Amino acid sequence: MTTNHGGHEDFRTTVRSTLDTIVTPNAPKWEAQGHISASGWRELGDAGLLALPHTGADFLRSAVFLDELGNTGYAGIRASIGVHAYMASSYLRLFGNAGQKARWxxxxxxxxxxxALAITEPEAGTDLRHLTTIADADGTGGYRLRGRKSFVANGSQAGYFIVLARTKATGTDRGLPGASLLLVDADAPGIARRPQPMLGWRAADITEIEFDDVPVAAGQLIGKPERALLYLVRALDFERLVAGLLAVxxxxxxxxLLKEFARSHHVGDTRLGSYQAVRHRIADLDAQLELVHGYAYQAATRQSLGQLDTKSASVLKLTATELAVTAAQVCVQYHGARGYLDEATAARLYRDAMAGTIAAGANELLRDHIFESA
Ligand SMILES: Cc1cc2nc3c(=O)[nH]c(=O)nc-3n(C[C@H](O)[C@H](O)[C@H](O)COP(=O)(O)OP(=O)(O)OC[C@H]3O[C@@H](n4cnc5c(N)ncnc54)[C@H](O)[C@@H]3O)c2cc1C
Structure with a gap:
């Protein structure tokens, strides 16, 4: 895969060596402690990797970065950075006002x-109509926020949350009526955070957040009140593009990893990779990766032209994350028992891969979107 996507291959070399310096040596520690260290975030920031464009021709630099972040082999780390620099902050970049952007x-x-992005609740994931988090007007232009959010990546370390909440009671549960997006300072009183350790994505800092009568100042509403559905539709396409690029x-x-192992490992006197069945299985996966990789950059190009659509984003996220599951399963299988050891890289890839099919929208929902599209 040497295509010079948008002339950004020099940038790829730079990104790869920066990630090799900042992420790779620290990744085991971040996995063990459950989050990226503050110094790691700052180094990524100093390297300019947390401020890459979300739009325009230079979005292809982001695509290269996300692809290379995935290529570090740590899905929890890639998810944490993806949420921070893209998925959560996109709401501010897209719909925030000038003052909010300048401050946050x-x-x-x-x-x-x-x-961090706090959308999901214990009883509202795929179907957000069951949203119960409420933000009541406080009479001064601000709100008092009550509710519980689940599976929030970066939850314990976040300085602020983008929160989906009902700001107006309505008589219907169709769509997302009465729902708005709020910027919530993580230092505000009334916030409790509980870790939700997961099977994989161990560095992603998955946390449950409780909001108990949390004051949200006037001016921390994102965009217009009760317009969350409109904003989510656009931002979720972008989120799935990002998730797809990371998965690729x-x-x-x-x-x-699989090829290197097949080339070096012997079963008795025979190199694993000399079995045709093994070679062909890996070649099939490689062929699928080539296709999805090309599709990922096509979708990224659409984003750079302002033309990303729900179908492209859904196809990419669905295909890339399911290929990741298949590839990780084959990787464990061909490593034998040594790949199933808790500390094995193959085992980590296997644990991590399943999260990709659920986070950023369960793949079944994406299949519905694809079916419903033209
Ligand atoms: C690792 C990880 C990180 C996450 N990070 C965040 C985060 O930072 N912020 C946040 O707000 N949320 C986050 N989430 C939550 C994520 O968005 C939800 O898990 C997802 O939207 C699915 O919701 P749910 O888990 O409640 O599953 P449910 O909606 O209860 O669905 C359960 C299962 O039902 C099946 N299903 C769903 N819809 C359909 C359908 N239409 N047809 C057929 N089957 C279907 C799917 O297999 C799905 O997994 C994260 C989740 C994971 C796993």
Whole structure:
């Protein structure tokens, strides 16, 4: 895969060596402690990697970065950075006003203040109509926030949350009526955070957040009130593009590991990779990766032209994350028992791969979107 996507291959070399310096040596520690260290965030910020463009021709630099972040082989780390620098902050970049952007984005871009996205609730995931988090008007233009959010990546380390909440009671549960997006300072009183350790994505800092009568100042509403559905539709396409690009890099890492192992490991007197069945299985996965990799950059190009659509984003996220599951399963299988050891890289890839099919929208929902599209 040597295509010079948008002339950004020199940038790829730079990104790869920067990630090799900042992420790779620290990744085991971050996995063990459950989050990226503050110094790691700052180094990423200093390297300019938390402020890459979300739009325009230079979005292809982001695509290269996300692909290479996936290629580090740590899905929890890639998810944490993806949420902070893209998925959560996209709401501010897309729908925030100038004052909000000036106040909240620069600390995030420096890696000083981490961003999290708090949409999902214990009883509202795929179907957000069951949203119960409420933000009542406080009479001064602000709100009092009550509710519980689940599976929030970067939850314990976040400096602020982008929160989906009902700001107006309505008589219907169709769509997302009465729902708005709020910027919530993580230092505000009334916030409790509980870790939700997961099977994989161990560095992603998955946390449950409780909001108990939390004051949200006037001016921390994102965009217009009760317009959350409109904003989510656009931002979720972008989120799935980001998730797809990260997953593509992850599959690349997995197949490299698999090929290296098949070339070096012997079963008795026979090199594993000399079995035609093994070679062909890996070749099939490689062929699928080539296709999805090309599709990922096509979708990234659409984003750079302002033409990303729900179908492209859904196809990419669905295909890349399911290929990741298949590749990780084959990777464990061909490693034998040594790949199933808790500390094995193959085992980590296997644990991590399943999360990709659920986070950023369960793949079944994406299949529905694809079916419903033209
Ligand atoms: C590792 C990880 C990180 C996450 N990070 C965040 C985060 O930072 N912020 C945040 O707000 N949320 C986050 N989430 C939550 C994620 O968005 C939800 O898990 C997802 O939207 C699915 O919701 P749910 O888990 O409640 O599953 P449910 O909606 O209860 O669905 C359960 C299962 O039902 C099946 N299903 C769903 N819809 C359909 C359908 N239409 N047809 C057929 N089958 C279907 C799917 O297999 C799905 O997994 C994260 C999740 C994971 C796993």
């Amino acid at each position: 984005l620069p600390p995030g871009e420096r890696g000083d203040r981490i961003t 890099g992850g599959v690349r890492y997995c197949l490299r």
